[in-house]
Amino acid sequence: MLGSKGAAIFAALLLLITPLAATAQDVTLTSRDGGVEITGTLLGFDGEFYRVDTVYGELTVDGSGVTCEGPGCPNLLDFVAEVDFSGSSTMAEVLMPALLEGFALRNGYRVRRSNLDETHVDFFLSDGQTQKTLARFGFRVTTTDEGFADLLADEADIVLALREIRPEERTRAREAGMGDMTDRNRSRVLALDAMVPIVSPGNPVKAISMPDLAAAFSGKITNWADLGGPDAPITLHLPDAGSGLAQAVEDRLLRPVGAVLPDDVVRHRVSSALSRAVTTDPFGLGLVSFAEVGNARMLTLTGSCGFTLEATRRTIKTEDYPLTSPMFLYMPARRLPKLAREFLGYLRGPAAQIVIRRVGFVDQAPEEIPINRQGDRFANAISSAGEEVTLDEIQRMVSTLRPMTRLTTSFRFETGSTRLDAQSRSNVEQLARAIEAGVYDARSLSFVGFSDGEGPAPANLEIARRRATAVRDAVTAAAEAVTPGRVELKIEAYGEAMPMACDDSAWGRQVNRRVEVWVK
Incomplete structure (x- = not known):
């Protein structure tokens, strides 16, 4: 940025480099003392600063320190x-x-x-x-x-x-x-959204596993009979190839298993047209934005272990649903x-979050989920207990979490990386701003780490603890304006004790590797 006080310095630098530009273009900015001229193509004016493409590259110049001449100069009185x-x-x-x-x-x-x-x-x-x-x-x-x-x-x-x-x-x-x-x-x-599989309301199939969904959209499963439906060919529906949602399907559903889309996918310019087409296609299978399901019916995601994941506003916000799609x-x-x-x-404010929610997308405002609304999650914990995770460990977890409520703010990591994914990086900023604003003053926040079930349980417990610590430290660093003692930030870890999805696929394992936030 070039301020009025820096005009003389900038002028000196330009004069050291080369004589004043003489090529006539659409604007010439002249410093108040006439010591420097900047000639170039006006790229923009925001009411305060000019942005000009010059022989020195793109420059941003404080309008209070210069006068503007040329056909490209904006009208300062009627600036829009x-x-x-x-x-x-x-x-x-x-x-x-x-x-x-x-x-x-x-x-x-x-x-x-x-x-x-x-x-x-x-x-x-x-x-x-x-x-x-x-x-x-x-x-x-x-x-x-x-x-x-x-x-x-x-x-x-x-x-x-x-x-x-x-x-x-x-x-x-x-x-x-x-x-x-x-x-x-x-x-x-x-805002938050998700890719959800949809079918016609008359289709008898109610659920599909992630591996089967990937197999269908790569052309390896072509008949509904292989998914528990009628003996009929599957017609695949997706948005246009250049759309972010269609590319997310390739990046997140197919690429992890080395698959590609077949050539006979039916494409649609907008998601609303896609959902209407699937609604009237008895053998159609589509992937569409959660906000634009329309009259089609969503399929529940399931796995061989019996766990199910349904796309809801809350499971998208927590990223418990594996096909979340941030906007x-x-x-x-x-x-x-x-x-x-x-x-x-x-x-960024609360008023915008209300609007986002009203038009059908998922907002980022944190919500508190009481423990009695999480029965399925604790049922998963009990059903998966065994030699690796004992009933004593489950009881320890329940005893610690019972007095708390879970925030919808959760943290997950990029595949094969210790880096937080995009939604989680945004959650760091959101939670830090809430802490700075005093939302959690005099309360206790616990960062609770969980892992997938691959490998020895003690090692998974330690990995979960390290991830929880890393997230706590990232939030602490982002909340620069918080004085010590206003909020208690604690660490807990339970490893593979409360799986959200089956560990038989990369998608399920990624859902299980998470850091939750619990508040008391």
Whole structure:
């Protein structure tokens, strides 16, 4: 950033490098003392700072320290803040408009929608009293792939994504001077969703295992009879290939078992069309957003050990459901207009969480689950007790947890890694902010580690304890403003004592490896 006080220093540096730029482009910024000129193409103006593409690269310049000349200069009196979003149609068509309406209502703005074409929508925010237009929020309703492409082409400020940024996209963004898009200030989990298998209401199949779901979507199981249904071919339905949800299916369901999608998958541009098609297809099997199931029927996930996992708001929030799918915002290392920054700040608050929940997605606000609402989990613990985990250990766990309630805030790790997954990294920030705000003052938070059942029980117990300690330390480091003694942060570990899913698959083992938060 170039402030007015730094204009002289910056001018000196430029003069040491090369004479003043002489190539005429669409703007020339001149310091108040006339000592430096910056000529280039105006990329943006947020009401305070200019962002200019120059021969020295992209520069951000404090508008109070310069004057602007040229055809690209903005009108300072009638400035309208502009921010462009591109990406997931699910987010652009449903979630973001609802959040903009909530933000406008909270701040006394009026919202006007303008449909430019099939894929471009603008929302204009105006002052509720003067009717003066203050901001334009533009949305390109497309796919996660296209969202990242628009960002790299400098045609979008923020990406709406239903998957994490891929390594090649991260590298190209860094090379383009956008910073590391995985940093905490560059990426954010906006809301939670999940991929859920759906069938027609008349289909007799009620449940499916994760291995069978992967086998069906890789073309290895092609008949419903193999899943306990009628002797009929399975028709597979997915969103468009470039959509984040479809790519998440490949990344998280198929790639771990070395499988790929067959060629005869029926594709749909939006999830709502997918769910309608499966509803009327008696032999259809689809994977769709939890928020857009419609009149189709969700299948419960099951395993050979008898445990079942159903997609609900609570199991998605805790990540107990294995196919959770966070909804991301990705932002490059550049300054956004003040009104856009205020909107992003609103998205972190409790008012936005209410809006997210009302439109059918899963919010991130922590909830407390009393122990008497967790009967299935403790039944799993009892049924899996044996030589490795004794009944005494189960009784110790129940005795410790009985006076507490479980938070929906949970932590899980990337496959084969000690790094927290994306949703859990967001949970670290959410929990730290809640602690800083005094939500848990004079209370005790216990970070409780669990493991899968592979390997010796004592080793698993120690691994679970180390993970719980690591999560506690990460939350402590993030809650910088908390004074010692306000909240008690404890560590507990029970290893493989309370499995959530069967250990017979990589998905089940990943669900079982977790750190829960219990509060007293």
